[in-house]
Amino acid sequence: MKSFIRSTQDLIRFLVVAAQxxxxxxxLLPSTKAAGQAIASHLPTNKAxxxxxxxxxxxxxxSILCRIDSESRLVGIEMNEKFFDILKKISDSRFLSVHQEVSLAAKNLKSFAASGVDAVVSGxxxxxxxxxERKSIVDDTFNGLKAGGVFIVYQYTPAMYKSLRSVFKTVEIHFEPRNIPPYFILVAKKQ
Ligand SMILES: C[S@@+](CC[C@H](N)C(=O)[O-])C[C@H]1O[C@@H](n2cnc3c(N)ncnc32)[C@H](O)[C@@H]1O
Known part of the structure; x- marks a missing residue:
């Protein structure tokens, strides 16, 4: 069980902010380590x-920082101030946290990589x-990805399949039973 669930302190910290x-x-719960690893397994790892x-x-x-190499970069978008304060404390030169609405970040994805980002992960x-707003986020994300890039969406239902499929040519659906509660991981690829 130890590698499957998070520490009680992590769970309570998330629960208190999420409930508000x-x-x-x-x-009310953060993704489990196993689910995080499953998401990260679909990501590019080199100079991404x-x-x-x-x-x-x-x-x-x-999980993503454990998977990517030293030349890769990860940007975390978060609009909740209390979660953002937690993210700011992550000390890893590959990671940048940004206090911003997703709809705005999606429009400006190319500010993180002029030729388009390699991957976007969304919870x-x-x-x-x-x-x-949902449609704008999907369209803007598609436009901000480079060719061959992936948009990974994890949700309790696969309901986003249709929206993703309206712009991405291929969308895979994976069931992840090791999250609490279990969720789906949708992997949309830009050709
Ligand atoms: C389901 S939680 C996922 C948290 C974490 N990624 C995980 O898997 O444990 C969704 C997160 O998205 C943030 N969020 C929701 N809507 C947002 C938006 N429009 N802009 C920025 N962050 C948003 C929430 O504050 C929350 O931290």
Missing amino acids: DFARTGT VIVEYGSGSGAVVE IPFSLIPKA
Whole structure:
């Protein structure tokens, strides 16, 4: 069990912040280590520029930083001030936390890599976001990715498949039973 779930301190820290902002967080628990590793397994690892939408307390950040090489970069976008304060304490020269709304970050993805980013990972609760904003985020993310880039969305339902498939040519759906509660990992590839 030790490698599967997080420490009680991590869980309580997340729970306290998430409960105060449930409408935007959409969950009370951070991703498990196993789920974070499953997400990271779909990412490029060498000299990659990766952006995460909704980094929370850094659960998936940790797994991504374990996977990417020393020349890769990870940007964590987070609008909750308390989660952002936690992210700011992550001391890794490859990681940058940005206190920003995802809809704005998505429009400006190329500010992180002029030719487009290699991957975007998203744990934001799309089901709680208005349809027009959801569509803009998907379209802007597609435009901000380089050819061959991936958009990875993890959610409790595969409902985002249709929106992703409307712009990405291929979208794989993976079920991840080792998260609490289990979720789906959708991997959309830009050709
Ligand atoms: C389901 S939690 C995921 C947290 C973390 N990535 C994990 O897997 O444990 C969603 C996170 O997205 C953030 N979030 C939701 N909507 C956002 C938005 N529009 N802009 C920036 N962050 C957002 C929330 O504050 C929360 O930290």
